[in-house]
Amino acid sequence: MNNVRLDFQHKLQALEGDVIRLGSMVDEAIANAIKSLEEGDLALAQQVVRNDEAINRLRYYIEEHGSALIATQQPLARDLRTIIAAMYVATNLERMADHAAGVARLTLRLARTPRTDLLPQFRQMADVGREMLNQSLEAFIHHNADLAHDVAARDDEVDELYNVIFQAMIRHMIENPEQVQSATYLLWVAHNLERVGDRVTNICERVIYMVTGELMEFVDDRSDRDLTALK
Amino acid sequence: MWWCLLGLAGVAALLALLLWQSRRREHHWRHVAQRRRQQAGSGGDDSGAPLWLHTVFERFPAPLLVVDRQGHVVAANPQAVQAFGRPRPGEPLIFRLRHHAAVELVEHVLRDGDPAVQAITLEEGTVYHLYAWPWPLTKPPQGAILFLQDVTEHVHAVRARRELAANLGHELRTPLTSLHVLAETLVHGGLEDPDLARRLADRMLNEVRATAALVEDMMALSMIESGRVPLRLEHLPLADVVAERVERLRPLAEEKAIAVVQRVPADIVLPLDRERFGQVLTNLLDNAVKFTPAGGLVTVEAARHGPWVRLVVRDTGPGIPSEALPHIFERFYKLDRARTREGQQGTGLGLAIAKHLVLAHGGRIWAESSPGRGATFFVELPAEPGSTHAGPPP
Numbered sequence: 001m002n003n004v005r006l007d008f009q010h011k012l013q014a015l016e017g018d019v020i021r022l023g024s025m026v027d028e029a030i031a032n033a034i035k036s037l038e039e040g041d042l043a044l045a046q047q048v049v050r051n052d053e054a055i056n057r058l059r060y061y062i063e064e065h066g067s068a069l070i071a072t073q074q075p076l077a078r079d080l081r082t083i084i085a086a087m088y089v090a091t092n093l094e095r096m097a098d099h100a101a102g103v104a105r106l107t108l109r110l111a112r113t114p115r116t117d118l119l120p121q122f123r124q125m126a127d128v129g130r131e132m133l134n135q136s137l138e139a140f141i142h143h144n145a146d147l148a149h150d151v152a153a154r155d156d157e158v159d160e161l162y163n164v165i166f167q168a169m170i171r172h173m174i175e176n177p178e179q180v181q182s183a184t185y186l187l188w189v190a191h192n193l194e195r196v197g198d199r200v201t202n203i204c205e206r207v208i209y210m211v212t213g214e215l216m217e218f219v220d221d222r223s224d225r226d227l228t229a230l231k
Numbered sequence: 232m233w234w235c236l237l238g239l240a241g242v243a244a245l246l247a248l249l250l251w252q253s254r255r256r257e258h259h260w261r262h263v264a265q266r267r268r269q270q271a272g273s274g275g276d277d278s279g280a281p282l283w284l285h286t287v288f289e290r291f292p293a294p295l296l297v298v299d300r301q302g303h304v305v306a307a308n309p310q311a312v313q314a315f316g317r318p319r320p321g322e323p324l325i326f327r328l329r330h331h332a333a334v335e336l337v338e339h340v341l342r343d344g345d346p347a348v349q350a351i352t353l354e355e356g357t358v359y360h361l362y363a364w365p366w367p368l369t370k371p372p373q374g375a376i377l378f379l380q381d382v383t384e385h386v387h388a389v390r391a392r393r394e395l396a397a398n399l400g401h402e403l404r405t406p407l408t409s410l411h412v413l414a415e416t417l418v419h420g421g422l423e424d425p426d427l428a429r430r431l432a433d434r435m436l437n438e439v440r441a442t443a444a445l446v447e448d449m450m451a452l453s454m455i456e457s458g459r460v461p462l463r464l465e466h467l468p469l470a471d472v473v474a475e476r477v478e479r480l481r482p483l484a485e486e487k488a489i490a491v492v493q494r495v496p497a498d499i500v501l502p503l504d505r506e507r508f509g510q511v512l513t514n515l516l517d518n519a520v521k522f523t524p525a526g527g528l529v530t531v532e533a534a535r536h537g538p539w540v541r542l543v544v545r546d547t548g549p550g551i552p553s554e555a556l557p558h559i560f561e562r563f564y565k566l567d568r569a570r571t572r573e574g575q576q577g578t579g580l581g582l583a584i585a586k587h588l589v590l591a592h593g594g595r596i597w598a599e600s601s602p603g604r605g606a607t608f609f610v611e612l613p614a615e616p617g618s619t620h621a622g623p624p625p
Contacts, residue, residue: 010321014301017323017334024331027354120554134329134354141326 008073012082015065016141019086019093022058023137026093027130029055029100030196034126036107037189038119048104052097059094063087078210082143085210089140092199092206096133099192099199106185106192116172116186118165122193125161128154129196136203145211152204152218158197165190294379297366298324302337305374314379328361328377329354336363337375344370350382358383398563402445402579406438413438441578448580452562455587462504462591469540470495472505473531476512480520487525491516495533499540501612503592511588511596514581515544515608522548522606535614539594542610551600559598560586 029048036045066087069075075083132151139147166187173183201218209215280288288295294311296318298304304318304327312318315327325334330351340347340363348362360380365372413435421427454460473495484491512531519529527547534541551559558564563579589596594612 010303013321013326014323017325020323020325020329021331021334024325024329028331 008069008075008079011065011069011073012075012079015062015069015083015086018058018062018065019089020137020141022055022062022090022093023133025051025055025058026097026100027133029097030103030126030130030133033100033103033107034123034193036104037110037122040107040110042108042111045104045107049101049108052101055094055097059090062090066090078213081210081213085140085206088206089137089203092202096196096199099195102192103189106189110182110185118168118186121161121165122186122189125158125165125190125193126196128157128161129193129200132158132197132200133203136200136207139204139207140210143207143211145208148204148207148211152201155197155201155218158194162190162194293381294377296324296327296377296379297374298337298377299374300341300372302334302341302375311379324377333361333377336361337377339363340365340375341372344372356383357381358386395562398579399449402563403442406442406445409438410435445578445580448578448584452580452584452587455584455591458591460507460591462507464502464504466500467503467505468497469499469501469503469533469542470497472503472509473512473533473542476509476516477531479513480516483517484520484529487520487523487527489520489523489525489527489529491520491529491531493531495531495542499533499535501540501614503612507588508592511585511610512544514585515610518581519544519546519548519606519608522546524548536611538614539611540614542612544608544610545605546607547605550602550604551598551606552602553600556598556600560596 029051032044032048035041036048066083069083070080132154135147135151138144139151169183169187169190173180176183205215205217288306288308291308291310294314295308296304296311296315297306299321302324303321304324305321307315307318307327311327318327323334324337325331328334328351330353332349332351336347336349344365346362346364348360350358351361352358358381360382362378362380363375364378366374366376413431417428417431417435421431470493473493477491477493481491516529516531523529523546529547530543530545532543532545555564560582562583564582586596589610589612592612594610596608596610598606598608600606
């Protein structure tokens with residue numbers, strides 16, 4: 001391998017490394033957001049909101065770094081797709097961090113530990129989302145399209161949990177009209193966590209594109225769940 | 232003339248030979264000096280490191296990673312390779328240590344040139360203290376050396392100790408508060424009414440008994456956990472030990488009209504400590520009877536499974552929620568109070584004691600349940616002394 005090629009490979013690895021680093025920051029944000037909700041830890045919730053800025057900065061850095069690589073190295077085929085995928089993954093990771101910050105902001109609005117029996121379901125949604133996130137990054141690093149397929153399939157688990165919470169919250173609101181506001185906040189929390197799963201699915205689609213060159217979309221056959229959930 | 236030319240050529244050849252030898256010697260000594268410098272530890276790569284330094288790096292009983300100024304991994308010892316996989320040459324650190332805090336720590340060390348330490352929890356739950364030093368010792372740093380100390384067990388132990396103190400405090404506060412209120416009522420007028428005084432004294436006695444039971448269980452558990460309870464193993468018919476413990480519990484079962492059925496073959500003889508294993512049975516049967524509603528059924532069965540004997544205690548109570556199942560053998564873990572009626576509260580230590588006693592017998596214990604369909608506890612013991620269960624319960 002000549003020096004120019006070696007230099008490019010190092011730069012590409014550094015770009016992938018930055019994506020993994022961003023993923024680790026987002027994973028921590030989701031973990032802390034759900035912990036702040038469970039424990040009513042307002043200081044931790046504020047920390048999640050504050051850290052969102054560092055995540056945004058790293059995302060822009062990755063975009064700049066990726067654009068510079070394309071402009072100066074003029075990569076082809078798989079290398080080019082890797083750079084495009086890295087930039088796209090970073091955008092989705094940054095949006096996931098926004099969802100984590102959203103959960104943290106709702107924790108602050110709820111002000112104290114919310115009185116709901118559904119906290120284990122919220123925790124499970126967050127845990128599945130985090131597992132999916134970490135596995136999708138494994139798929140990205142190891143250029144593993146099969147793993148990306150498997151991870152995307154797990155979005156159904158998140159959707160299922162969302163449905164459970166959605167129905168229970170609507171019932172709770174009907175039975176306890178005085179708690180409509182807090183129940184609505186909790187519903188938004190669930191929605192934020194559900195979106196995390198969707199973002200991971202986007203990442204998986206892009207990993208498959210990176211490896212195979214084929215753009216595909218995982219169809220969410222539950223797009224009408226908000227309506228059917230009430231049946 | 233001829234001879235002159237030949238002599239000059241000879242002298243030139245001699246000079247060339249001397250020059251070549253001198254250059255060779257110079258090269259040799261330069262090489263030796265370089266080797267010596269490297270052996271003195273003043274830099275150089277892995278291959279130039281002295282043998283003892285190489286041995287330290289290879290045999291160090293914890294992961295060591297070396298990164299360059301760009302934060303790319305340049306060396307990893309076998310422990311690091313085992314824990315985080317083999318790094319590709321010049322790979323960014325985050326590929327091996329999947330935590331942004333590790334990268335930030337290295338950036339900090341490379342920027343300031345000072346050593347630093349940070350606790351990181353990796354995805355699989357391992358907690359490390361990550362130490363980072365700049366290298367070389369003189370500034371400016373050209374990279375960092377990372378040492379990872381696995382502190383997972385320590386973190387868990389600290390958490391367990393903290394929880395134990397909190398739980399014990401909570402468990403003792405409840406009876407003490409009751410005693411306080413009862414004694415106050417007795418002092419402020421209760422003594423003047425003999426009937427009331429007797430009732431209050433009875434309740435105080437109950438509280439004292441409950442507290443004493445808690446302290447007894449706590450001490451028993453602590454003794455068993457620290458291995459200070461040597462088992463006195465005898466070859467005993469399992470059916471006898473079971474029958475003995477069922478008899479002790481019969482009054483309580485009859486009071487609730489609960490049938491206790493024993494199906495333990497008479498020919499199963501096991502190395503058991505009669506008293507300690509009896510305690511396991513009592514704890515399991517006591518729970519089964521306590522949680523089974525009036526008119527229910529408790530079954531005790533045993534059968535051989537290869538080199539093991541499996542004892543099964545089954546009840547027809549409300550069952551155990553799946554999220555509680557992994558925790559029921561922990562100290563002070565109690566099912567949520569809405570599921571247990573007043574009077575069913577124990578010390579929260581019975582199953583923890585049972586677990587440790589079964590482990591001491593070389594066996595294993597686990598539970599299965601689906602809510603509304605009762606709970607089933609399994610105890611597997613080695614049919615012969617000396618063998619133990621190495622794996623976790625299924």
